Amino acid sequence: MSWGPRCSSLPTGAVGFQARCSSTQVFMPSYLRSQSEMPRPAEANISVTVPMIEQLVSSSLLLALTAGASTLLPRVDAPAPFNSSLFKDLNVSRGLNYHYYAVPADTGKSTLLFLHGFPSTSYDWRHQVAFFQDKGYGLLVPDMLGYGGTSKPLDPELYVSSLVTRDIIDILDAEGIEQVVVIGHDWGSKTTSRLANYFPERFHSYAFLSVGYMTPTLFATPFEETLSLNKAVLGYENVGYWDFFSSEGADQIILDHLDSFWDILLTNDTTKTITDWSPLGALEAFIANDTRIPPADYVTPEERAIQMEAFRQGGFAGPVNWYKIAHGTLEGQDDKGIPQENALIHKPLFFGATLRDYVTVSAPISLAGALVASDRSVTIREYNSGHWVQLELPDEVNGDLLEWIEGLSLDA
Template identity: 85%
Template sequence: MSAGASSALLPLVDVPAPFNFSLFKDFSVSRGLNYHYYAVPADTGKPTLLFLHGFPSTSYDWRHQVAFFQDKGYGLLVLDMLGYGGTSKPLDPQLYVSSLVTRDIIDILDAEGIDKAVVVAHDWGSKTASRLANYFPERFHSYAFLAVGYITPTFFATPYEESLNLSKAVLGYENFGYWDFFSSEGADHTILKHLDSFWDIVYTKDTTKMITDWSPLGALEAFITNDTRIPPVDYVTPEERAIQMEVIRQGGLAAPLNWYKIARGTLEGQDDQGIPQENALIHNPIFFGAALRDYGPVAAIFLAGALAASDSSVTLHEYDSDHWVQMALPDEVNGDLLEWIEGLDLDA
């Protein structure tokens, strides 16, 4: 197996700056699936940063971080996660469980000759970063989580309905009620049919809409099927929106929604039973960037979790931001990440 220069485009339209088209690669991992990623070699003495995005995204989510860190000599591996962008899009949910996805990523590190990396993750990427810490702690210097923090090995052991009832009792709304819609038959077609409405609420300027029209059971499906339109955020330009939406249209959402199906059902919880007990705690430094106006994943829960998840140092930053903190406040986030990375003992 070898990683080769990619003939594909990512996004599946023209690749805009700061990405250098010649640095995209495609690689077939040990289970035969293709991963598409952006690879920048590190300068001597600099670590490689592994960026893991979430839903409904691609490596393009990290454009501000790519611009910042590649100019400073850091190595970069910026993946299209399984189901997204130029990466394979299998439709079998069982292929998305963490024990398999983390092995894919280790295959990529091996192909690139990277012994250890620093992980920077967001959204579902934070679940994968958590499992990299659980399964392969020897391959990572440290872990940065944005918006969504460390997800414990027992998180998915609680039945979905029980989690919904608990969140409604504590928060007053079912903060993961939208998983039910995302896991339902035909959800991908429904979203594509009403993509402008869906995009508006994914990037809503009024984040209280996440409480009323996103998180509760049935709310999101009703919102988009009514073709409701609301003002989106200002920090994503019309050109960037067009790029992101075109990638969704070309790749579809049937594969990306498998990340929800394994969490809504029992597949992820069963898979996590294979995590070694001694790796339930993270033994390397953690950075957690809390998005204080992200009302889906609740910042306070992950703040507490970050402190309890590690027997090493924990660096906490709170941002007056919605879910997309790396895009909303790139200068602030990049500066804080840089300070944290420069303070790591990378020889440890």
């Protein structure tokens, strides 16, 4: 099935729908704190039934979406476009510190909350910060738990979604902001999903990049079963690297071979992830041999240096916990506390599918999931990019997000 690159907002129904597609204290930033090409298809009419999509979603393949990898949080000082004076630190209700960038909204403008994934920091949103800050939108851009200037606890149990989402709400409360638009990428999309499940009253709408909405039952499927199911459909083990990230000592192995790891994390040739990132044992072998491949051209040498230094200082012991809770049973057990009535999103949803992302395989699987995730409108955009769409195609992403946000009529 071919999905058009640009789909208008799609009102979803109980039986079926048709999509018409046309294509508080302030601190200096401390990211370096240590521990404590597919052309867009022509316009097309797509008729999809809910049972057909539910069959795809229930197959557990959505787990492929969670597999994303993000980039990394950097900044020794606060590189442009970040303003050092706008970084804050907050001790949330459970005693952990969150480091975040906070830009007040101009009068009549809404606030946008950006949530990164693995392995990233708020620096991954630099292109979006520059764009939306210039247009007067309020911004909240935290270093997620385990990253940058935020606390990096070693206990995986502290990373489950019911706790992390409460942390994010604590930030909103500290800033005195009642509702925001939230945009997630990679594991940030998981947190975005759970914010919709636990605190729907605090959000105007939800945007997912590369990794789509994750249902409350997604992590109930054992890892081995998911790995087998996905391989049967895709022909390769797209989430095999979770096993490595969840293993003892993985964080140090990554640090010891950081150049090799960064090469394959951010690469123009995303087909390399099929052979050298995703399968069981492949990523560990790739970096242990210090294999080098050309770096992505959408990240400058200076940006790469900032990103890598952030992880040399902060390490990966915290970040890999996001995989440990999903690889084991912690996240699946935690998700059992989600209210049944909140399993479906009741607000507008945006999904940006990445056509050359062979790990999260966000089109069409995540796309299918997005279409049944909300009982309101669903806006779909497809991008000829790999996993890091906000870095690779920032102008397209920013323009599409702006159009969608303006269409929500939130500004007074």
